[in-house]
Amino acid sequence: MTVDLIVSDATVLTRTEPAEAGYPDDPARRRATAELLEHHDLGVADGAIAWVRPTGSTPEEERAGARVIDGRGRVAIPGLINCHTHSAMTMFRGSAEDVPVHSWFNDHIWPMEVNLTPHDVALGARLAIGEMLLAGVTTFADHYFSMDEIAKEVLASGARAVLAPTYFSSEGPAGLDRSAAFAAEWHGAADGRITAMMGPHAVYTVDDADLARTARVATELGVRTHLHAAEGMFQTESSLANRGVTPMQVLHDAGLLESGVLIAHGAGITPEDVQWLAPVADRIGVGACDKVYLKHAQQSTTPVRLLHDAGVPVGIGTDGPASGNTLSVLESMRLLSLVEKQKEADATWLTSAHALDMATRQSALTVGLGDRIGALLPGRRADIALIALDGPHLQPLHDLAAALVLSVQEADVRTVLVDGRVLVDEGRLTTIDVQEAIDGLTRRIPQLRDRSHGRRIQDYAP
Amino acid sequence: MTVDLIVSDATVLTRTEPAEAGYPDDPARRRATAELLEHHDLGVADGAIAWVRPTGSTPEEERAGARVIDGRGRVAIPGLINCHTHSAMTMFRGSAEDVPVHSWFNDHIWPMEVNLTPHDVALGARLAIGEMLLAGVTTFADHYFSMDEIAKEVLASGARAVLAPTYFSSEGPAGLDRSAAFAAEWHGAADGRITAMMGPHAVYTVDDADLARTARVATELGVRTHLHAAEGMFQTESSLANRGVTPMQVLHDAGLLESGVLIAHGAGITPEDVQWLAPVADRIGVGACDKVYLKHAQQSTTPVRLLHDAGVPVGIGTDGPASGNTLSVLESMRLLSLVEKQKEADATWLTSAHALDMATRQSALTVGLGDRIGALLPGRRADIALIALDGPHLQPLHDLAAALVLSVQEADVRTVLVDGRVLVDEGRLTTIDVQEAIDGLTRRIPQLRDRSHGRRIQDYAP
Numbered sequence: 001m002t003v004d005l006i007v008s009d010a011t012v013l014t015r016t017e018p019a020e021a022g023y024p025d026d027p028a029r030r031r032a033t034a035e036l037l038e039h040h041d042l043g044v045a046d047g048a049i050a051w052v053r054p055t056g057s058t059p060e061e062e063r064a065g066a067r068v069i070d071g072r073g074r075v076a077i078p079g080l081i082n083c084h085t086h087s088a089m090t091m092f093r094g095s096a097e098d099v100p101v102h103s104w105f106n107d108h109i110w111p112m113e114v115n116l117t118p119h120d121v122a123l124g125a126r127l128a129i130g131e132m133l134l135a136g137v138t139t140f141a142d143h144y145f146s147m148d149e150i151a152k153e154v155l156a157s158g159a160r161a162v163l164a165p166t167y168f169s170s171e172g173p174a175g176l177d178r179s180a181a182f183a184a185e186w187h188g189a190a191d192g193r194i195t196a197m198m199g200p201h202a203v204y205t206v207d208d209a210d211l212a213r214t215a216r217v218a219t220e221l222g223v224r225t226h227l228h229a230a231e232g233m234f235q236t237e238s239s240l241a242n243r244g245v246t247p248m249q250v251l252h253d254a255g256l257l258e259s260g261v262l263i264a265h266g267a268g269i270t271p272e273d274v275q276w277l278a279p280v281a282d283r284i285g286v287g288a289c290d291k292v293y294l295k296h297a298q299q300s301t302t303p304v305r306l307l308h309d310a311g312v313p314v315g316i317g318t319d320g321p322a323s324g325n326t327l328s329v330l331e332s333m334r335l336l337s338l339v340e341k342q343k344e345a346d347a348t349w350l351t352s353a354h355a356l357d358m359a360t361r362q363s364a365l366t367v368g369l370g371d372r373i374g375a376l377l378p379g380r381r382a383d384i385a386l387i388a389l390d391g392p393h394l395q396p397l398h399d400l401a402a403a404l405v406l407s408v409q410e411a412d413v414r415t416v417l418v419d420g421r422v423l424v425d426e427g428r429l430t431t432i433d434v435q436e437a438i439d440g441l442t443r444r445i446p447q448l449r450d451r452s453h454g455r456r457i458q459d460y461a462p
Numbered sequence: 463m464t465v466d467l468i469v470s471d472a473t474v475l476t477r478t479e480p481a482e483a484g485y486p487d488d489p490a491r492r493r494a495t496a497e498l499l500e501h502h503d504l505g506v507a508d509g510a511i512a513w514v515r516p517t518g519s520t521p522e523e524e525r526a527g528a529r530v531i532d533g534r535g536r537v538a539i540p541g542l543i544n545c546h547t548h549s550a551m552t553m554f555r556g557s558a559e560d561v562p563v564h565s566w567f568n569d570h571i572w573p574m575e576v577n578l579t580p581h582d583v584a585l586g587a588r589l590a591i592g593e594m595l596l597a598g599v600t601t602f603a604d605h606y607f608s609m610d611e612i613a614k615e616v617l618a619s620g621a622r623a624v625l626a627p628t629y630f631s632s633e634g635p636a637g638l639d640r641s642a643a644f645a646a647e648w649h650g651a652a653d654g655r656i657t658a659m660m661g662p663h664a665v666y667t668v669d670d671a672d673l674a675r676t677a678r679v680a681t682e683l684g685v686r687t688h689l690h691a692a693e694g695m696f697q698t699e700s701s702l703a704n705r706g707v708t709p710m711q712v713l714h715d716a717g718l719l720e721s722g723v724l725i726a727h728g729a730g731i732t733p734e735d736v737q738w739l740a741p742v743a744d745r746i747g748v749g750a751c752d753k754v755y756l757k758h759a760q761q762s763t764t765p766v767r768l769l770h771d772a773g774v775p776v777g778i779g780t781d782g783p784a785s786g787n788t789l790s791v792l793e794s795m796r797l798l799s800l801v802e803k804q805k806e807a808d809a810t811w812l813t814s815a816h817a818l819d820m821a822t823r824q825s826a827l828t829v830g831l832g833d834r835i836g837a838l839l840p841g842r843r844a845d846i847a848l849i850a851l852d853g854p855h856l857q858p859l860h861d862l863a864a865a866l867v868l869s870v871q872e873a874d875v876r877t878v879l880v881d882g883r884v885l886v887d888e889g890r891l892t893t894i895d896v897q898e899a900i901d902g903l904t905r906r907i908p909q910l911r912d913r914s915h916g917r918r919i920q921d922y923a924p
Binding site for chain 2: 027090093094095098127135293296298299325327328338339341344345346347349351390393396397399410434449
């Protein structure tokens, strides 16, 4: 089979396998595995992975005409997946620091978002895509306003995205209709790089009737739904106090779990909620964003072990850069692995291989692309990050999985491909002018920060 | 005043001020401050900072002959200080993963350390110094074996270090004598870049008589002591159960607090311990290493708020790379700030300015160099890290302190000076060949990991 492009003589992270469920007492039985093949070539044809073979085993005629990327001293990993973000909020990065979440929404972000223009969103998304590609993130699940603008930036950049236009019930039917129209227009666009989801904001800003209508529309359109639910135990407690059901039961009762859902955060998911989640584990996932839980002093974090044992995929997210400050999945993966060890009081839990499984296979399932990305296996899309291993902070190399989770730096990501196209070439973006976006947003800072209008786009009262 | 070197037109982090003690209810009164002066020049003469002035205000004759480093688009910060590490353990990075601390010592590290040679330590330290310089760390407080080898690497590299040779009472008097001899030889060496400390391993591996003798010797030599104490609440509880006193009282009773001490971790320091610590706050400090607490699933972390209110400096450390996987103070600072917010259930606690105060002023005090480093003020040593601000992950720039704590990447550190000498020039080390160290250590991996001898250097039973 002839190929267009070959990554030659790299170490290849082909696939991960999850840890055994049920949390057995024997730590060895809980170990996830990451298959890391040294001295392998990876062939790409028509944007997909054609084969992964030992270096030197491919006949010369099959290599003829292919572009060759030297993989020596590098590890090829599946392109990272950011399972929950608000990409365009790069424009607000650092604008609402050291405040609790209630103030973050009501005093800072929702008043500033009154000032948004579609052009701001376009620039914010462009900057975000550049930041993510440089850090090896090839797919992001986005939830924001002016989603057409973001889709155009995805189209132009060559990245992959899962896009959900945000709406509130306070808008009346217009928001839901807009989200449905976006899905009808963009689902499967950009040669399949764009996946649409419905985007109700949250279970406390979209009412039950609209959630149920969302589920029906999503099923008709053949898309899933991405929304905030059970962001923390405080939200679950509020839901129980106000209406006697958990947010997960709200999703179940609305038919959303049945139609497929990406749950942002889920830190307030309870053991009782497993009854709703386990039966639909093949079409749902939870995006964990531990950095923002800590930054906002939230006491609950996504219950990774509970969901793991229930067979529900948990992917890695950054949340928006106005709360999480970066869009780095590497950083989020590292932080989650450390937080989980302490939370479970078990240093043998959440090994580096397990963290890699979450960042690749489980994240792909979480965003509904489990058969297309998340592993470097023949037939999967050629979304690949090549990471240099020569940095002194990675050496000497006793344990590559640990190096990728606990030592790696974003700048070690040297070359990044999506659909086999080189979007980062030796640390340089090939398709995006981020400086233009930075300059444009920097000029807009005074207007973006203006809160003198005294309004906000919505009230936060979860 | 003529100068040798000028950093021109940078933003300069000159000094930080601590937050008010006593944890007042009003968050505004708890705010630390970081003075960040835009468009300033920084002049260096004879290895010290001569002045910090607005760009354009220095007469041409005072600039004549000086090397000029372009600071545009960059922030100059005081060189970072790693307050607790075992630098040479780069050689064991990733060799003891996903194990609790008891197993880490007894099953992995202390058996492997039987295999150490002085040359291994030299190579490990050289690699560590390279890694740290590239991440803006100009001073490190080290605690390890074969300290003469490490001192020689410090001498050759141009870095600054605070060196404490490790000893146990199980060695008899030889270890303590060796540490004293090292201090006599090296304290103040390398043009003052080397500071010695006495290095008893811990309050549970060095007995009371040796701790008391350490205090006497340290006082005679005019040095402080660096040791592990109260690493976690488990160690404090063990001390209380076995002998009825806390580790801090052990240090007090031995005379060590009086003679000046760098306490590694101190995560088991109790409110009652403040009676011992507050009176000597001018000569002690605590090195907090939150990454390893989380990684080893330890439930207690350094009580930053308690120590802050007692006026005891708390600096940032990485611990050794065999437990913490990196030597990045930027990473440690970020993680500590996030962990503290969650632990105190207060998003307004440990602001980015507070974190910067810990990483600079408080860390300098912690390693006993509060009058020489930790701020960019006239008279301080010219230990400077220049950080580029053009990375997409930092932009647009709403809040520079937040960017330095929550968004920055190690690779943003472009140029690093110690005593006014350029040790990292646009991302390249100028004095160290780390590849030689990497190659040498990589060849040694099979021998270093050999545990077939069935021995260990010491038993861990805190």
